[in-house]
Amino acid sequence: MASTASQTGTAMPAQWRDFFTLTKPRVMTLVIFTAVCGLLAAPGTIHPVLGFTAILAIAMGAGGSAVLNQWWEADLDAGMKRTRNRPLPGGRMRREDARDFGIFLSAASVVLMGLAVGWLAAALLLVAIIYYAVIYTMWLKPRTPQNIVIGGGAGAFPPLIAWVAVSGELTAMPILLFAIIFMWTPPHFWALALFVEADYAKVGIPMMPVVAGEKSTRRQIWWYTVLLAPVAIAPWYIGGTSWIYGMTAVTLSGLFLWLAWPVVGRLAAPEDDKMLPEKRLFKFSIAYLFALFAALVVDRLAAYQGWIA
Amino acid sequence: MTPEEEAEFKRRRTSRNYVVAGVLIFFVLLFYAITIVRIGGGS
Known part of the structure; x- marks a missing residue:
């Protein structure tokens, strides 16, 4: 495969910023x-x-x-x-x-x-x-x-x-942290894929909205969100955390389901749909992960300090 | 290569060299610190 340098005729070295961007x-x-x-x-x-x-x-x-x-x-x-x-x-x-x-x-x-x-x-x-x-x-x-x-x-x-x-x-807790992000990724990314859909089809990557259609993608967003909730709450349930994390996980997961529901129950208008519920779900999903992990840290540090049981 | 291209070439090479030097110095210091901590039984 011809390198860019040989195409342009000059062997200009890449900038270090491009390595960083990569x-x-x-x-x-x-x-x-x-x-x-x-x-x-x-x-x-x-x-x-x-x-x-x-x-x-x-x-x-x-x-x-x-x-x-x-x-x-x-x-x-x-x-x-x-x-x-x-x-x-x-x-x-x-x-x-x-x-x-x-x-x-x-x-x-x-x-x-x-x-x-x-x-x-x-x-x-x-x-x-x-x-x-x-x-x-x-x-x-x-x-x-x-x-x-x-x-x-x-x-x-x-x-x-x-x-x-x-x-x-390798114990149950780190594996649960793995499982949380694993379950979180599909609704997070498919919400994004719903409003940037067009491009993947062009390059032949089988993104869910392209292959299975918008309706099926929306349904799957729902089911992964439903699966995410018990996984997110599990660290509390198995006694790996206290109520601080537990209550945060319950609240955040409830909100996630509440915001995912309108995404499941609609289809984008053929023309000029602003995709507001999808964008809202996508933004919330990022906040969800940050807040959930922050709560875990607060919970554990409080426990190690002896402030809570 | 025109003079402008040559100047750009040198500018890129110089800034890359500075970044590589910085990264190397950083890792020398990091490995020194790691060695001290591990030999000192700090882990």
Whole structure:
């Protein structure tokens, strides 16, 4: 495949900002947030330097797999309005450079986690990177309309890995944190997909609204939201948290269902539908995740301080 | 390469080198800190 440099005739080096952009810094804020929550909520202590290193390694792993994702999908990204100005489709970087950068960043993150923190956390980080870059991006995303459900698994790893970095063992709580983000991703993303639908069809990615239709997507948003509620409340139910988290989870999940219902019960008008319920649900879903994880941290810190049982 | 392109080439190379230097210094310091913490039994 011809590199951009050879097409334009000049071998202009890519700007460092384009490498940075390639790591999807905005997605990374959510990764870092959920990872820090996992780190703080886990039982036991970790030296601040090692805690920082664990978060850094998770962020590097997320960045590395984001780079590999865009290396693989550069042709698809070029065909969609939302993504065609990314560094690769925009022609600001050679594809091989992106590939090498992604592999290096991913490998470095796993080694860093292993040496500084522990090899169980490092192994989980490696699984997460392979899951996102290979199983999701290369294999399943172009093949099944459930791709978002599978992709959600990748986003669900950070708090799990951070928790294990502290506790050193895989228990029910970190797996529940994983399950929460896993269940949360489909309604979150499909709400978005409903109002940006058009582009995916063009590049042949089988997004749910394109393949199964809008009506079915709306129904599935509902069912994943229904499944999310008990999973979100489960940490309280199994005694892993107190009522502080429990009540927050119940309230937030109720709100999620309340906002999802109007999305399920309508169909977009053929012309000029403003998609307000969908946009509202999408925005709320982000706040939901932030608030739920923040409540978990407050709950656990209060418990470790001995303020609550 | 025109003079303008050459200037841009050098500007990009220089700023990349500064970023790489910064990242390297950061990791040297980080690995030093990690070593001290782990040898000191801080974990």
